[in-house]
Amino acid sequence: VTALPLRAMPLRDGRALFVNDAGGFFAAEPGFVDRLDRGSLSCAERSRLRSRGHLIEDGDTLGAAAHARGIATRLARAGSLDYLILVPTLRCNLACSYCQVSRVAEGARGFDWSSETLAAVLSVIDRMDATQVKIEFQGGEPTLRPDLINAVIDRCGRFARSEFVICTNLQQLDDEILAILDRPDVFISTSLDGDVLTHRRNRTGEEGKTATFLNNLRLVTTRYGPSKVSALPTVDAADPPAMDDLIDSYIEYGFDSIFLRPINYQGFARKRHAGSREQDDGWRSYHERFVRRLIDRNWEDRSRVLEETYFSVCLRRVFRPGQERHVDLRNPNPMGHDYIVVDHDGTVYPTDEARMLARSGVVDLSIGTVADGWAGEARDLLTRHATNQLDPACTRCAWQPYCGRDLVDDIARYGRIDLPRHETAFCRRHMHLFDLAFDLIYSDDGKVRYSVARWLRLPGTPGAFGEVMQ
Amino acid sequence: MGGTIQLPVKDRDLAHVAACAARVRNLWAGVTVTIADRTVALASTLHANASLELIWTCALLNERLVAANAERRSRVLADLVA
Numbered sequence: 001v002t003a004l005p006l007r008a009m010p011l012r013d014g015r016a017l018f019v020n021d022a023g024g025f026f027a028a029e030p031g032f033v034d035r036l037d038r039g040s041l042s043c044a045e046r047s048r049l050r051s052r053g054h055l056i057e058d059g060d061t062l063g064a065a066a067h068a069r070g071i072a073t074r075l076a077r078a079g080s081l082d083y084l085i086l087v088p089t090l091r092c093n094l095a096c097s098y099c100q101v102s103r104v105a106e107g108a109r110g111f112d113w114s115s116e117t118l119a120a121v122l123s124v125i126d127r128m129d130a131t132q133v134k135i136e137f138q139g140g141e142p143t144l145r146p147d148l149i150n151a152v153i154d155r156c157g158r159f160a161r162s163e164f165v166i167c168t169n170l171q172q173l174d175d176e177i178l179a180i181l182d183r184p185d186v187f188i189s190t191s192l193d194g195d196v197l198t199h200r201r202n203r204t205g206e207e208g209k210t211a212t213f214l215n216n217l218r219l220v221t222t223r224y225g226p227s228k229v230s231a232l233p234t235v236d237a238a239d240p241p242a243m244d245d246l247i248d249s250y251i252e253y254g255f256d257s258i259f260l261r262p263i264n265y266q267g268f269a270r271k272r273h274a275g276s277r278e279q280d281d282g283w284r285s286y287h288e289r290f291v292r293r294l295i296d297r298n299w300e301d302r303s304r305v306l307e308e309t310y311f312s313v314c315l316r317r318v319f320r321p322g323q324e325r326h327v328d329l330r331n332p333n334p335m336g337h338d339y340i341v342v343d344h345d346g347t348v349y350p351t352d353e354a355r356m357l358a359r360s361g362v363v364d365l366s367i368g369t370v371a372d373g374w375a376g377e378a379r380d381l382l383t384r385h386a387t388n389q390l391d392p393a394c395t396r397c398a399w400q401p402y403c404g405r406d407l408v409d410d411i412a413r414y415g416r417i418d419l420p421r422h423e424t425a426f427c428r429r430h431m432h433l434f435d436l437a438f439d440l441i442y443s444d445d446g447k448v449r450y451s452v453a454r455w456l457r458l459p460g461t462p463g464a465f466g467e468v469m470q
Numbered sequence: 471m472g473g474t475i476q477l478p479v480k481d482r483d484l485a486h487v488a489a490c491a492a493r494v495r496n497l498w499a500g501v502t503v504t505i506a507d508r509t510v511a512l513a514s515t516l517h518a519n520a521s522l523e524l525i526w527t528c529a530l531l532n533e534r535l536v537a538a539n540a541e542r543r544s545r546v547l548a549d550l551v552a
Contacts, residue, residue, distance in 0.1 A: 005539050008528040014521055016528050030524070037531050075550065125525050331545060396536050397481060 003056040004049075005067060008033075009398035015468070018056050022070025023321055023401035027442055028469040052467070066274060074321045074401050077332035082130035083339035085352055086121065088113050088148035090140040090344040090359075093171050096203045101414070103140050111140070113148055117346035120371040124342075125155045132161035135188075138352065140344065144169050145177045147162045153180070165189050170216040181220065188220055192231040194241040194249050195298065202234065217253055226254030237262045237283040241295045247306065259309035260290055264353075284432040287311075291436065298454070301445035305454040312455040314433045317402040318441070319456055319465075327351070329404035329430075334386035336367045336379040348374040350382055363411060382407060384448050385417055393421035399434040441465045490533050 005021045016033045019025040028036070033042050041049070049055035051068060056063040090111040092103035104111050113121070115197055125133070133156055143166065156162045166181070167189045175182075179380055180186055193199045196210060204210040220229050231253070234247060250258050262283050287308075294306045316324045324330075327339060335350035347366045349355040354365035367382070368374025388394040388405045397403070409426050410417045422429040440448050442465070453461040491503040504511045 003539060003542055004535055005542065006535050008532045008535065010521065010524040010528045014524065016524060021539070021546070033524075033531070037527065068550065071546055072550050145496075365485075396532055398532075441485060 001087075002058060004036075005056065006054060007396065007398040007400070009438075011442065012435070013442065015442070017398060017438055017442075018054065019398040019401060020067070020070075021401060022053060022054050022067060023074050023318065024070065024458065025318075025398075025438075026052070026054065026467040026469055032469040034352060048469070049108070068411065070321075074331075076322075076325075076332060076334075078334040078337035080130050081124075081128050081338055081340065082132060083134045083136075084121075084124075085136045085138055085339065085341040086152065087138050087342065087355070088142050088145045088152075091144055092139055092141040092169070092201050093144070094141070094169050094203060095205065095211065106141075106144065111344050112145055113344060113346070117342075117344075118148060118151060118369060119426065120346060120369075121152065121342055122155045123154070124370055131159065132163075133146055133159045134163045134165070136165040136167060137325075138167050138341075141169055142166055143172055143177050146180060149180055153183070153186070156334050169203070170213050170220070173216045173219065181224070184226075188224075188229045189226050189446075190217065190229070191234060192217065192249060192253070192255075193233045193235075194246045198241050198245075202236070205446075221253045226256075229255075231255055231263055232259035234261050234263055235286075237280070237286065240283075240286050243290050247293070247297065251304075251306075256304055257307050257309045257312075258294075260287060261310075264356075274438070284429070287431070288436055291440075295440075295448055295451045298451045302450075305451070307451075311433065311437070312435055313443075314402070315452065315455050316458075317400075318434075318437060321401075323361075328406055328409075331404045332383075333405050335382040335407075336374050336452060337383070340367075340374060342370045346370045350379065351408050353412060357408065357412055363415070365408065365411070388421075391421055393427070397421075397431075399430065403430050490530050 006018045007020075009019065011027060015027045015029055017025055017027050018036075032045070035045070046055060050057060050060075050063065053063065053067055056067055068104045090104050091106050091108055093106045095103075135151075135152060135156070142149060149164075149166065153162075153164055156164075162185050164183075164186045166186060166190075170190050181188060191203065193202045196214065199213070199300065200207070200210040206442050217229075217231070231250065233241075235246075242291055247258065252255075291311055294308060298305055299382050313324060313326045313329060317326075317327075317329060327333065340348050340350065340413075341352050341355050343355055343358075346369050347355075347358070348370055349358065350365055350367045353397050358366060360366050365378075365382070366374055367379040369422070386405050386407055388400055388403055391405075394400045394403065406426050407417050410419065410424055413425055422431075440452050443449065443452075446461075449465070452465060488505055491505060
């Protein structure tokens with residue numbers, strides 16, 4: 001029996017796209033679709049499909065093995081623990097309206113790591129068998145406890161490669177913190193919501209704190225260069241900023257990558273921005289117009305390449321299987337194996353969003369404690385469902401090989417994980433993203449191909465990114 | 471944007487069409503399907519630029535391809551997990 005391990009998806013340009021289970025794809029003109037539908041492909045067409053792994057003849061063991069290998073390459077594998085998200089304190093010196101983590105006031109007591117929790121974290125680091133480690137300091141505002149940051153960094157000297165990311169609001173940059181940031185293995189992640197007024201309205205709330213942030217952002221980008229600093233905006237989809245204003249704000253500080261994030265339906269945002277539960281057509285339209293605006297600007301000024309970070313992740317998921325480890329978009333998505341989150345009280349969560357849900361009092365998705373371990377039933381229960389392979393809707397979706405599964409997002413929005421996929425914000429968001437991706441992949445517009453090639457980190461611009469069956 | 475088309479069921483089995491229509495609903499959240507008087511009506515706002523006829527063709531074809539591959543897909547995945 002001949003196998004056609006394909007799924008079909010209509011493209012916007014009137015052609016159909018076929019994606020095989022390993023993620024290989026081709027577009028087809030209506031005539032080809034009709035012949036495929038009627039089982040009347042020519043020998044040459046069958047041969048062409050076979051040579052590209054879209055058709056497996058009965059008895060073709062090499063073709064079957066290649067196909068299985070292609071699927072295996074796409075499947076995410078969680079290695080040993082090598083990525084920690086640490087929350088040394090929940091205290092913060094800002095009060096953003098959509099804070100995702102229910103931070104507490106700067107002067108609050110009992111929201112920092114205890115000495116026992118610090119010891120347990122260091123013990124975990126000592127027992128990690130990975131040769132490299134990435135540690136992200138979240139909060140609260142982690143720079144309120146530089147002593148805890150230093151203690152962790154000092155403990156990582158034995159790793160062949162270490163990378164530390166400090167997620168900070170840049171309100172406080174004293175000598176002790178600058179000494180940490182001066183390290184070549186330390187990177188800075190911050191939030192920049194757009195122009196001064198937008199940032200002040202959303203985050204800092206007053207002129208003085210806004211000026212402090214912008215001055216410090218200027219300081220670190222000047223002192224270290226933009227490659228050591230990343231920033232991302234949180235966008236209120238109900239009132240998004242003017243695109244060029246947002247882009248210009250990033251260019252002003254030397255940033256080329258903009259991770260366009262709608263307000264996350266977490267923490268305080270659940271009450272203050274209740275509309276953020278669903279990302280509607282308005283948001284998707286804004287996102288698409290933003291990506292297309294970046295394409296125009298990249299074409300107009302070729303001295304730099306601007307990108308929307310998550311869209312580039314999606315593109316790489318299509319073309320570079322196995323190389324993109326973005327944990328919100330991998331499949332399967334094992335929980336509590338290669339990365340964990342350690343909260344201010346030593347509780348371990350599988351993801352930062354899971355921590356937020358617990359902090360918000362929605363549901364406790366903790367999987368253990370840093371002192372006593374987390375390899376238990378709760379972790380395994382989550383992991384069992386963290387795949388899109390067997391979902392009845394995903395099984396029929398051409399984007400399945402590229403897409404992922406985010407249980408925690410479903411729980412955050414709907415309180416359950418068994419909604420039909422198409423009724424979830426995650427599905428709608430990624431349907432839109434991959435629809436857009438393939439619209440651009442098959443675009444004949446030179447300026448589109450120019451940006452797509454650069455977002456894929458290609459040295460030049462190929463004549464085409466995908467095949468078309470006539 | 472979007473639109474509505476009426477597709478005659480023709481010689482296709484109505485039950486099969488209804489099953490495929492359900493899958494269309496599953497796959498394309500912006501597509502609504504109604505079946506009456508041996509016609510299938512599709513209305514779409516999501517794939518505003520995609521032809522509804524093409525959406526329908528893909529849905530039917532997809533249903534056949536997925537069904538034909540279900541056992542092989544399960545076997546490959548089981549082998550990989552093992």
